[in-house]
Amino acid sequence: MTVINALANQYYLYISKDQKPFFWDIYDTKPPIEFSLTTYFGKVFQAIEKSSVISGLVFYVTWNEIDELPSYGQNVVVFILGDEWYRIPKYAHKVRAVFKCVGTSSILGCNPLLQPSLLNLLTLIQFLRILVVGVPGWINYHWHKFKNLVLGKGQITPVYDIPLGYHNSKDLPIKNIESRLYDTYFSGSVIHRQYSVWSVKSWLGTPKALSRKLMIAILNQFQKKHPEFKVELSITGGYHDRTSDDERSYCEIMMDTKICLVPRGTSFETTRLFEGMKYGCVLVTEALPSRWYLDGAPVIQIQNWQELPWILKNLLENKQLMAEMHHKSLNWWQDKCSENVVGEYIIAKLKREFSRNSEINLDPP
Structure with a gap:
């Protein structure tokens, strides 16, 4: 019935x-x-x-x-x-x-x-x-x-x-930050739509595409230089191309991630920021706007992805700081952004x- x-x-x-x-x-x-x-x-x-x-x-x-x-x-x-x-x-x-x-x-x-x-x-x-x-x-x-x-x-x-x-975030048991498998993780698109050959964007790119390409290149360099750290990277076709299986995998890997990378999309504010926060990840983001639910948020904002290797290494070698930011992220979600x-x-x-x-x-x- x-x-x-x-x-x-x-x-x-x-x-x-x-x-x-x-x-x-x-x-x-x-x-x-x-x-x-x-x-x-x-x-x-x-x-x-x-x-x-x-x-x-x-x-x-x-x-x-x-x-x-x-x-x-x-x-x-x-x-x-x-x-x-x-x-x-x-x-x-x-x-x-x-x-x-x-x-x-x-x-x-x-x-x-x-x-x-x-x-x-x-x-x-x-x-x-x-x-x-x-x-x-x-x-x-x-x-x-x-x-x-x-x-x-x-x-x-x-x-x-x-x-x-979030788009489709599963309610999963919160996993302790130290026991998570992946040190850092990014899954997402670089170019989510194809532009005409006559479009300036097809030649110069967009802020989203250039930012994400730079982040991925830096992340690959970091992975080669520091094979002791587990880096998970998945480039997808676009936000709307995720299947239900992709969503499950995304959520489960996110819950098993210590540091979530949050590059800009078309705007600086993205669902990935809130998904990572909900799961208690340590968040590394680009600039964020001033909003009542973002002002003072426990995230690391960077001006250039060239800073990423230094930030990742220092975070991963400081277990106490990681644990503190993990709990602050969970608390911020509960106190500011939860349903x-x-x-x-x-x-x-x-x-x-x-x-x-x-x-x-x-x-x-």
């Missing part, structure tokens, strides 16, 4: 205006359409439902649709999971709240003037493109903010940052927004 869970709120997966929204039973492990990050956010929304604090809301979960929604109003809450252009959605002033992964403010993450390189030049160009693309949304948002202020209508909702979480904590954060922000509107039921019977 199929048990249908009663939901206090309605959840929809929304791709674009060309497709109708798909009702999503957040307790269903297989949503009606393929949609990344539903494993993590399904549990976040389950935490919201379990709290029984809010009800009567419509949650639209979209990947990167920032122009239109199926409906608007004070009962509409939007989650934008995959917009790597850091844009403010055009409808922000028409809904009760907007929560967005990777946020609305980008970072340069390097110094092209003091450290000139092709990678840093392309990073600068990408950063400037993001700023230009984001101008219309920024102007629209602040215009409505100013108009509401002049007309005495009060503030419009902020756009709240939330972590990416229950993010659910509580969302509830707190919604209650704050709803305090101005008595039409929404905050404490259902």
Whole structure:
């Protein structure tokens, strides 16, 4: 017999205006359409439902649709999971709240003037493109903010940052850091899409591709120089090319890894960061943006992958430091990024927004 869970709120997966929204039973492990990050956010929304604090809301979960929604109003809450252009959605002033992964403010993450390189030049160009693309949304948002202020209508909702979480992370018993098989591990793509021969990207590359190529080259050199350390390296076709067997292998190897390498993707913030954190890995990353769930995180940030051999050797030869960072990583996940904590954060922000509107039921019977 199929048990249908009663939901206090309605959840929809929304791709674009060309497709109708798909009702999503957040307790269903297989949503009606393929949609990344539903494993993590399904549990976040389950935490919201379990709290029984809010009800009567419509949650639209979209990947990167920032122009239109199926409906608007004070009962509409939007989650934008995959917009790597850091844009403010055009409808922000028409809904009760907007929560967005990777946020609305980008970072340069390097110094092209003091450290000139092709990678840093392309990073600068990408950063400037993001700023230009984001101008219309920024102007629209602040215009409505100013108009509401002049007309005495009060503030419009902020756009709240939330972590990416994980794509498909198995719940595995946490393994002691000293007993893990792999000293360091990276599995991922270098080039996740093929560009036209006429595209500049096919000739010069992208910040993601150049950064990862450099990291892999340095890692291979480290492996040859230090055969006593166990290095696991797996280059895949792309994020969306993982099979269920790949996911199981990825999770199991991650749990058996001491140091997780977290190179940038299209943006600096990636799911690998949170997957490694959840499993208690020591994390070595590139630059990270300022976010409430990242500020002060127990990670090692590097400016150049050339620093990697020294960092790896010093970490692996310091068991006490490794153990400390292992526990700090686990604690940070539990205290800042876990599904229950993010659910509580969302509830707190919604209650704050709803305090101005008595039409929404905050404490259902």
